[in-house]
Amino acid sequence: MERSVPRHVTLPGHHSTERTWDYRRLVTTTWQNDFENAFMPNRPVPPLMLDRGEGRTVWDVDGNAYLDMFAGIAVSALGHAHPALVEAVSGQVAKIAHVSPLLTSEPEVRLATRLLELLELPGKVYLCNSGTEANEAAFKMVRKHAGSDKYLVAAENGFHGRTMGALSLTGKRSIRDPFEPYGADVRFVPYGDAEALREAVTSDCAAVFLEPTQGEAGVVPAPDGYLTTAREVCDATGSLLVLDEIQSGVGRTGTWFACQHEGVRPDIITLAKGLGGGIPVGACIGIGASAHIFALGDHGSTFGGNPVAASAALAVLDTIDRDGLIANAVVIGAQLARGIEQLDHPLVAGVRGRGLWLAIVLAEPVSGAFRDAAQRAGFLVNNVQPDAIRIAPALTMTSEEAQRFLDALPSILDDVTPSPAE
Numbered sequence: 206m207e208r209s210v211p212r213h214v215t216l217p218g219h220h221s222t223e224r225t226w227d228y229r230r231l232v233t234t235t236w237q238n239d240f241e242n243a244f245m246p247n248r249p250v251p252p253l254m255l256d257r258g259e260g261r262t263v264w265d266v267d268g269n270a271y272l273d274m275f276a277g278i279a280v281s282a283l284g285h286a287h288p289a290l291v292e293a294v295s296g297q298v299a300k301i302a303h304v305s306p307l308l309t310s311e312p313e314v315r316l317a318t319r320l321l322e323l324l325e326l327p328g329k330v331y332l333c334n335s336g337t338e339a340n341e342a343a344f345k346m347v348r349k350h351a352g353s354d355k356y357l358v359a360a361e362n363g364f365h366g367r368t369m370g371a372l373s374l375t376g377k378r379s380i381r382d383p384f385e386p387y388g389a390d391v392r393f394v395p396y397g398d399a400e401a402l403r404e405a406v407t408s409d410c411a412a413v414f415l416e417p418t419q420g421e422a423g424v425v426p427a428p429d430g431y432l433t434t435a436r437e438v439c440d441a442t443g444s445l446l447v448l449d450e451i452q453s454g455v456g457r458t459g460t461w462f463a464c465q466h467e468g469v470r471p472d473i474i475t476l477a478k479g480l481g482g483g484i485p486v487g488a489c490i491g492i493g494a495s496a497h498i499f500a501l502g503d504h505g506s507t508f509g510g511n512p513v514a515a516s517a518a519l520a521v522l523d524t525i526d527r528d529g530l531i532a533n534a535v536v537i538g539a540q541l542a543r544g545i546e547q548l549d550h551p552l553v554a555g556v557r558g559r560g561l562w563l564a565i566v567l568a569e570p571v572s573g574a575f576r577d578a579a580q581r582a583g584f585l586v587n588n589v590q591p592d593a594i595r596i597a598p599a600l601t602m603t604s605e606e607a608q609r610f611l612d613a614l615p616s617i618l619d620d621v622t623p624s625p626a627e
């Protein structure tokens with residue numbers, strides 16, 4: 206990104222402990238400079254600093270409004286500042302914010318019970334704070350169940366998180382390889398290839414880890430029947446089937462959980478992202494016999510099951526249920542998919558996905574320039590892959606908002622000017 210001020214500028218008052226920051230008064234390049242000075246360079250300097258949101262609209266610190274088409278990476282399921290979330294979180298903070306896993310709270314117990322009701326399967330829940338933690342819990346369950354001699358199977362280009370266990374299962378070499386070696390033999394298969402899965406999974410395989418649709422790979426759905434095959438091969442070999450529904454779960458694809466489309470029953474399911482609607486919460490659910498893998502003392506987290514996070518998740522689940530947001534995801538998702546499909550533009554190669562979780566597939570690797578053009582036009586999208594734009598808005602998105610985005614797409618596409626890096 207171009208900057209009009211030199212790097213490492215010391216701002217007036219920067220040294221003062223009394224200084225209160227009001228970013229609204231500072232030019233954009235100044236906060237980007239501060240960001241770069243203060244943070245480890247593990248993420249790029251962001252193009253925007255957001256100040257507030259309401260519904261599907263967010264405002265940056267300069268007061269510019271944007272229609273949010275990706276909800277903080279498929280997280281803000283109810284949109285921004287939803288009254289149910291505000292009330293649940295602020296009410297719970299005012300009552301009691303933390304109890305520790307040594308005690309419990311009503312929201313924590315209600316959340317676990319509600320998740321099992323929605324899954325419609327017998328199981329037991331472990332609550333945590335993020336997706337990667339949910340997968341770490343699942344990995345430990347697999348270890349405990351099968352021992353350390355067996356290998357695991359996961360999918361090429363899959364994403365399961367950044368901590369060492371979850372990363373060892375992540376099939377994207379560029380982020381996985383630099384941190385080798387891992388303490389696990391993980392074998393990767395091409396995603397969606399049922400035959401490759403059949404060949405890879407034997408009685409020496411402890412577990413198969415899969416996303417029902419690969420999110421970070423660019424919203425790539427598995428072919429119909431793939432999860433059913435995964436269930437069959439796991440049944441035949443005694444391997445556990447772990448479905449990572451961290452991105453696909455909680456209504457995004459038009460069912461509470463994506464595995465419900467095919468009626469596939471995993472042994473372990475992991476959730477996060479949309480579950481808390483923006484408040485960090487994750488869950489690892491053992492189903493059937495897997496509910497009993499962990500014994501006393503096997504796992505834990507100081508913040509897991511935190512009452513504020515649990516209240517947020519309950520508000521999300523209740524609102525999705527009460528307001529028919531799963532049906533809304535189906536209808537608005539279909540409207541968006543149809544509109545994208547009908548676009549006649551040389552840069553658009555197609556659309557992938559299901560429900561309110563789509564990829565605009567680009568004919569050229571210009572997604573960064575697309576994102577910038579969309580931003581200039583007042584829309585936030587995510588350039589998930591060089592040739593794919595992820596659309597994952599709040600489940601509350603209205604038809605008018607979806608149409609506004611569709612109407613803007615031709616001029617956004619005409620405004621795509623690839624940077625030299627692309």
Ligand code: PLP
Nearest residue numbers: 335336337364365366420451452
């Ligand atoms: N699993 C999947 C399928 C994800 O999409 C992600 C995040 O993008 C994760 C795991 C990791 O979740 P978190 O970033 O909350 O650790």
